[in-house]
Amino acid sequence: xxxxxxxxxxxxxxxxxxxxxxxxxxxxxxxxxxxxxxxxxxxxxxxxxxxxxxxxxxxxxxxxxxxxxxxxxxxxxxxxxxxxxxxxxxxxxxx
Numbered sequence: 644x645x646x647x648x649x650x651x652x653x654x655x656x657x658x659x660x661x662x663x664x665x666x667x668x669x670x671x672x673x674x675x676x677x678x679x680x681x682x683x684x685x686x687x688x689x690x691x692x693x694x695x696x697x698x699x700x701x702x703x704x705x706x707x708x709x710x711x712x713x714x715x716x717x718x719x720x721x722x723x724x725x726x727x728x729x730x731x732x733x734x735x736x737x738x
Contacts, residue, residue, distance in 0.1 A: 647674070681722060693726045 654666050677687045687695040702718040
């Protein structure tokens with residue numbers, strides 16, 4: 644996965660008419676909107692690229708791998724990432 648600075652640099656190179664400061668603000672807005680949507684338990688979808696959604700993990704009894712001691716794990720939400728078939732194919736073909 645690319646860093647935010649790499650994404651901004653690629654966008655600045657591909658779109659020289661945009662001011663770099665505006666591109667930085669645009670990326671910040673996109674990321675913050677994705678973050679707040681996930682906090683509201685909404686699904687985030689970038690068409691033909693990937694989807695992000697939250698799912699509830701039920702409470703369970705886990706174990707500490709170091710001591711093998713049983714530990715109670717409270718229920719929590721986790722983020723599920725799923726890439727599109729087209730994007731997965733592009734990533735796997737570019738070796």
